[in-house]
Amino acid sequence: MILSGFCHGHPTCWEELPVELLLMIMNNLDDKSSKLRCRLVNSKWRAAVNSSLERETLSSWTSRTFFEESVFEPPFPKMRILNYLDYRGLLTSNFLNCPLDFAKTLGNPFPSKSLCISPQNRWGYRKSNRKSRVKMFKVFTLFGSHLTSFHLHGVKVTGALMNLVLKLLENLRALTLSSIRIDEDSLNLSGRLLVVSPPPNLQYLRLININDSDFIQFFVDLCSYQLVSLEVDGFNLRPLRQPMFNFTGITGKSTKSLKLNNVQTAWKNLCKLKVSVVNIEFLQKTISAPIQHLYIGGSPLDEKVCLTDLIKLLEKFSTTLVTLYINIKFGNSDIMEHKIVSNSITFPCLKKIHVCYLESNNYKILLAYENNILSKCPKLEHIHWLYQSHRTFGDLHDLKKKFKFVFHSNCWQICPTLRYIVVSGKKLGYHQPFEVKYTREMFYIWEFEQVLAKLNMSQKKSSIIIYEDNTQISSLTDYPEN
Amino acid sequence: MALVRVISSDGAAFLVSQRLAKRSGKLKTEIETFRKSSDNSEAQPEIRIVTIRAEILRLVLQWLQQHQNDPVLPANQNEQDGRGDAEMGQSQWDRDFLAPMDLGIVMELILAANHLEVKGLLDITCKLVESKITGRTVDEIRTAFKLKSDFKGNEEEQTRLENRWCVEN
Numbered sequence: 001m002i003l004s005g006f007c008h009g010h011p012t013c014w015e016e017l018p019v020e021l022l023l024m025i026m027n028n029l030d031d032k033s034s035k036l037r038c039r040l041v042n043s044k045w046r047a048a049v050n051s052s053l054e055r056e057t058l059s060s061w062t063s064r065t066f067f068e069e070s071v072f073e074p075p076f077p078k079m080r081i082l083n084y085l086d087y088r089g090l091l092t093s094n095f096l097n098c099p100l101d102f103a104k105t106l107g108n109p110f111p112s113k114s115l116c117i118s119p120q121n122r123w124g125y126r127k128s129n130r131k132s133r134v135k136m137f138k139v140f141t142l143f144g145s146h147l148t149s150f151h152l153h154g155v156k157v158t159g160a161l162m163n164l165v166l167k168l169l170e171n172l173r174a175l176t177l178s179s180i181r182i183d184e185d186s187l188n189l190s191g192r193l194l195v196v197s198p199p200p201n202l203q204y205l206r207l208i209n210i211n212d213s214d215f216i217q218f219f220v221d222l223c224s225y226q227l228v229s230l231e232v233d234g235f236n237l238r239p240l241r242q243p244m245f246n247f248t249g250i251t252g253k254s255t256k257s258l259k260l261n262n263v264q265t266a267w268k269n270l271c272k273l274k275v276s277v278v279n280i281e282f283l284q285k286t287i288s289a290p291i292q293h294l295y296i297g298g299s300p301l302d303e304k305v306c307l308t309d310l311i312k313l314l315e316k317f318s319t320t321l322v323t324l325y326i327n328i329k330f331g332n333s334d335i336m337e338h339k340i341v342s343n344s345i346t347f348p349c350l351k352k353i354h355v356c357y358l359e360s361n362n363y364k365i366l367l368a369y370e371n372n373i374l375s376k377c378p379k380l381e382h383i384h385w386l387y388q389s390h391r392t393f394g395d396l397h398d399l400k401k402k403f404k405f406v407f408h409s410n411c412w413q414i415c416p417t418l419r420y421i422v423v424s425g426k427k428l429g430y431h432q433p434f435e436v437k438y439t440r441e442m443f444y445i446w447e448f449e450q451v452l453a454k455l456n457m458s459q460k461k462s463s464i465i466i467y468e469d470n471t472q473i474s475s476l477t478d479y480p481e482n
Numbered sequence: 483m484a485l486v487r488v489i490s491s492d493g494a495a496f497l498v499s500q501r502l503a504k505r506s507g508k509l510k511t512e513i514e515t516f517r518k519s520s521d522n523s524e525a526q527p528e529i530r531i532v533t534i535r536a537e538i539l540r541l542v543l544q545w546l547q548q549h550q551n552d553p554v555l556p557a558n559q560n561e562q563d564g565r566g567d568a569e570m571g572q573s574q575w576d577r578d579f580l581a582p583m584d585l586g587i588v589m590e591l592i593l594a595a596n597h598l599e600v601k602g603l604l605d606i607t608c609k610l611v612e613s614k615i616t617g618r619t620v621d622e623i624r625t626a627f628k629l630k631s632d633f634k635g636n637e638e639e640q641t642r643l644e645n646r647w648c649v650e651n
Contacts, residue, residue: 014627040620
């Protein structure tokens with residue numbers, strides 16, 4: 001209610017817009033090229049775009065959920081690593097393609113405080129780019145401290161290189177190592193390799209497609225006191241435990257910091273964990289941690305995971321779990337013993353469960369078992385079942401027919417907060433799944449129709465009314481009881 | 483109906499229902515502070531906003547009135563998933579409301595919405611600014627926003643090179 005008001009002119013100036021509001025505008029700008037163009041407006045806008053780019057780049061580590069399976073884009077700028085053969089005829093990589101006069105840059109040369117190094121990067125191919133080359137070590141020495149995120153891909157890694165990365169990238173918050181090969185000669189994992197402690201703010205670590213388990217384990221253990229998010233993709237991880245360091249070879253300052261660390265509890269900050277290949281030892285021996293988002297994936301082919309072990313693992317995180325993604329092949333015999341959850345365990349925060357079933361599983365028994373778990377999740381809102389099949393998976397109609405029971409399953413009664421059950425069917429090897437989404441309203445309508453049908457039977461009424469309007473449903477469901 | 487007097491920087495007074503005023507986070511706090519400090523529970527609160535002039539305050543109140551029955555958006559929604567705004571549709575009324583404004587007024591509205599903590603208005607005004615940026619050349623942006631380049635020496639050329647480095651992969 002506005003009763004009075006008057007207007008008169010007033011000069012305004014965009015120069016005076018506070019930085020945090022400019023930053024907010026830049027953060028919402030979706031289009032990368034527009035964003036980069038804003039860097040050219042003036043130094044204030046450039047600074048705002050830079051911090052927005054940094055935030056966006058880091059979010060690929062910090063806020064991507066396991067439900068967003070899309071391939072994430074590596075950070076930019078990217079530097080192509082040049083391969084050449086050394087005098088022994090071995091492939092050695094030391095030089096990077098870089099813009100002309102890169103080494104003479106004053107201050108920070110990375111707009112997003114991020115860098116991706118890979119032999120596949122195409123920057124530098126175009127003739128129009130005035131390019132030069134620079135030694136990788138020099139890039140780290142000169143500019144390493146500016147980086148907050150770093151992705152190293154497809155490179156042969158030596159102990160010296162790893163040491164440099166950890167020592168010179170001192171402000172690093174997020175690190176991805178993917179498809180790297182470890183140079184066995186220069187790596188002595190008993191202590192000579194990593195003689196420094198990791199950058200103090202390194203909290204997000206992603207290790208993808210590395211087939212040297214000793215390297216993974218050493219690296220993971222080294223960061224175990226500070227990691228908030230750990231994703232290990234494509235290889236077995238040993239159980240999360242209090243790491244045992246071999247202190248030989250560690251000198252001076254780093255010895256001190258490691259000793260300090262050693263009195264703390266490992267994994268006390270870990271909120272997000274993705275292990276794409278687990279083994280029984282991992283399930284049985286991992287220590288508890290405040291994990292909120294957990295992805296447990298595909299066990300090795302020859303080894304079928306025991307459901308009991310999986311439950312035991314989940315119970316270790318039961319008080320903190322919010323989202324859970326399970327993609328495991330269970331042993332069939334084990335599924336039968338489905339009353340193993342101890343009554344005292346509940347999952348008070350769990351909101352979203354995603355379970356993948358392979359065709360070989362007897363999913364109906366698993367579902368019965370799940371109902372047992374559902375009663376222990378007072379806040380559960382979303383269930384997603386992904387049904388994977390080797391055979392040609394008919395069509396949406398087939399899927400609906402097969403999962404018809406979901407529609408009237410007792411999940412809806414067991415879990416009062418449940419809003420959706422999504423069932424998707426996917427033929428292995430294909431990306432696009434069929435999907436059916438069931439809502440609580442649909443269940444109410446079904447329930448109501450059942451009651452109506454009964455009433456009709458008893459009172460011999462011939463007309464059936466179907467209400468489509470969701471707003472009426474809650475009152476309608478009460479009707480039969482009255 | 484309980485009312486509140488909201489006074490702009492240039493002295494114009496707006497008499498607004500408290501229910502409406504409380505949709506602004508800032509006014510809500512002010513009204514509550516007034517309640518606590520005042521002995522007379524019947525007294526009409528008076529709030530002076532020294533940073534917002536009448537024309538802008540009138541627009542904010544007009545927007546609040548139009549949206550008085552919307553659900554209140556959590557202030558940090560954007561932080562949680564990073565794209566809270568993208569999913570929000572803009573009503574035809576909002577588009578008509580913003581259409582006649584020049585960028586000077588829009589900026590004042592952004593400042594006012596931020597100061598008064600009106601998340602919904604802040605979102606749509608920022609969206610409008612984004613649409614003025616998208617697809618424009620640097621010079622067009624500078625002209626539209628009345629901004630001058632303050633780069634020294636070859637800084638601009640350097641930034642241009644960095645941009646190309648960031649794009650071509």
